[in-house]
Amino acid sequence: MKYNVAVVGATGKVGRTFLEVLEKRNFPIKNIYLYASKKSAGLKLKFKNEEFEVIELSEENIKNDIDFAFFSAGGDTSLKFSPLFAKKNAIVIDNSSAFRMDKDVPLVVPEVNGDEAFNNNGIIANPNCSTIQAVVALKPLHDKFKIKRIIYSTYQAVSGAGNFGVKDLDVDDEKDLNKFQYLIKGNLIPQIDVFLDNGYTKEEMKMINETKKILKDDSLKITATCVRVPVENSHSESINVEFENPITLDKIFDELRGFEGLVVLDDISSNTYPMPKYISGKDDVYVGRIRLDESCDNAINIWVVADNILKGAALNAVQIAEYIIKNKGEK
Numbered sequence: 001m002k003y004n005v006a007v008v009g010a011t012g013k014v015g016r017t018f019l020e021v022l023e024k025r026n027f028p029i030k031n032i033y034l035y036a037s038k039k040s041a042g043l044k045l046k047f048k049n050e051e052f053e054v055i056e057l058s059e060e061n062i063k064n065d066i067d068f069a070f071f072s073a074g075g076d077t078s079l080k081f082s083p084l085f086a087k088k089n090a091i092v093i094d095n096s097s098a099f100r101m102d103k104d105v106p107l108v109v110p111e112v113n114g115d116e117a118f119n120n121n122g123i124i125a126n127p128n129c130s131t132i133q134a135v136v137a138l139k140p141l142h143d144k145f146k147i148k149r150i151i152y153s154t155y156q157a158v159s160g161a162g163n164f165g166v167k168d169l170d171v172d173d174e175k176d177l178n179k180f181q182y183l184i185k186g187n188l189i190p191q192i193d194v195f196l197d198n199g200y201t202k203e204e205m206k207m208i209n210e211t212k213k214i215l216k217d218d219s220l221k222i223t224a225t226c227v228r229v230p231v232e233n234s235h236s237e238s239i240n241v242e243f244e245n246p247i248t249l250d251k252i253f254d255e256l257r258g259f260e261g262l263v264v265l266d267d268i269s270s271n272t273y274p275m276p277k278y279i280s281g282k283d284d285v286y287v288g289r290i291r292l293d294e295s296c297d298n299a300i301n302i303w304v305v306a307d308n309i310l311k312g313a314a315l316n317a318v319q320i321a322e323y324i325i326k327n328k329g330e331k
Contacts, residue, residue, distance in 0.1 A: 002030035003325070006066045006090065008081065009073030010034035010045060010054055013163050014095060017314040018070050019047050025318060028325070033063055036073075059084055066090040068321045072313065086122025091324065093124045093317045100125040100210060107213050109316060110323040111261040112139040117324050124320055129312025130154050130203070130226065130235050131210040136285040136311075137304045138241065140259040141252065142215055145298070146244035152207055152224035155236040156192060157276060158184055160308050161228070169232060180228070189228040201226060234276035235308040242299040249292055252300055256287055261311075266290050274305035282307055283315055 005022065009015040015036070022029065034045055034054045041056035055061050057073070062084055069085045071078050071094040078098040085092050099105040106116040107125045112135050117124055127135070130152075138147065158165040164179035171177055171185060182189055193202035200208075204224040212218050229236075257264050265274045266288040273288035285306040293299035306312060 001325075002028045003067040004031045004033070004063070004065045005029050006033040006035060006063070006069040006085070008035045008057060008069060008071045008085075009077070011036045011040045011043060012072055013159065014072035014309060014313045016045070017309050018072065018318070019045065021310070021314045021318045023048055025322070027318060027322070031065070033066065035061070057081060062088060064088055068093065070314075070317050070321075071095055082123050090122070091120065091124065091321070092122060093126060093320050095126045095313055095317055097128065097206065098125075099123055100127060100206070101213065107210060108320050108323075109135055109214060110319045111136055111259070113214055113216075114320075114323045114327070117320050118327075126313065126317045126320070127210050127214060128203070128206045129160055129308040130156060130237065131207050131214070132312050132316050133235065133285045133304050133306035133308075134207065134237055134239060135211060135214050136259070136262055136306075137239070137256065137287050137302060138211070139215065140255040140262075141241060141243070142217070144245075144251070144255050145247050147215075147217075147220060147241055148244045148298075149221040149242040150211065150223075151240040152204075152222070152226070153238040153240075154192075154207075154224070154226045155229045155231070155238075155276075156203075156226060157231040157233045157235055157308060158228065159233040160192075160235065160312075166232060169230060184228060184230050186230060188230075190225065192226040192228055200224070231276050233280040233307060233309060234305055235312060236274075236276055237304045239302050239304060240293060240299065241302070242293075242296055245298065247298050247300070249290070249300075252290060256290070256302075261285055262287060264288070264290070273303060276305055279305045280307050281310070283310055285311055 035057040043054045044051040069090045075096040075098040078096040082092045203226045208222045274286035289303035
């Protein structure tokens with residue numbers, strides 16, 4: 001069976017990656033509709049060696065036969081148009097933060113909580129990029145040893161800030177910046193998104209709240225510091241995890257090695273560990289530097305790296321649709 005698919009925000013970085021992922025994975029497409037803002041309408045984008053004209057995103061231009069609509073067009077656009085697509089019986093998979101903490105909208109990472117995708121009212125939320133890779137590594141450990149506390153420290157690539165963020169990687173003068181407030185070249189910026197009243201940034205609170213929702217455990221103690229680094233693509237995370245139950249390093253390795261979508265890259269004898277330069281373009285989440293936290297009982301440190309545009313955005317959304325197609329007969 002083939003499906004009619006829409007990509008909303010098709011001309012953006014994630015939108016174009018949606019097209020690459022759909023083509024690479026040979027998603028069963030009957031018709032594809034590409035939507036973007038009025039200024040991008042009429043542009044032509046290539047998909048499977050064919051050119052498709054970009055349609056202006058407006059209520060009257062929403063087709064009636066769309067099965068899946070992949071959104072990457074910003075929160076305000078999602079809030080306005082996602083319900084309109086859903087009203088026409090499309091399943092919307094939204095990459096913005098607009099619906100992530102809505103109690104009536106599932107927040108899904110297929111390897112972690114794929115069945116939640118079926119609890120939708122037409123809209124499914126794709127988690128934050130940094131949350132996605134973290135929970136893929138944490139899920140098997142939580143199931144086996146029961147996580148008590150998490151400390152996130154992230155090292156997030158400029159591609160997470162869009163095309164303008166990538167441009168800033170080569171800027172030498174603050175007056176020429178496109179996206180960031182400060183130079184990112186040769187620098188670290190300990191702020192991603194705006195600050196909230198509690199002193200955390202919005203990005204940090206996204207990680208905290210989304211992790212609890214995905215793992216279905218509001219009792220988790222979580223803190224986070226999110227930092228923008230001068231790396232073009234792929235986010236890295238140092239995660240300290242404390243468990244309720246006794247652990248051994250061998251058992252930790254066993255759980256991580258056996259989990260779908262997760263690759264253990266850890267051999268200190270050969271200085272082997274995940275690095276963003278070498279993980280960029282790969283589909284899986286990579287984990288290394290796995291070691292006991294000797295300052296605390298039943299705790300570990302791990303290093304997690306993934307392509308934030310692929311697994312952290314477009315790929316995860318497409319995998320949600322694939323999960324629904326594969327498992328819908330059982331629901």
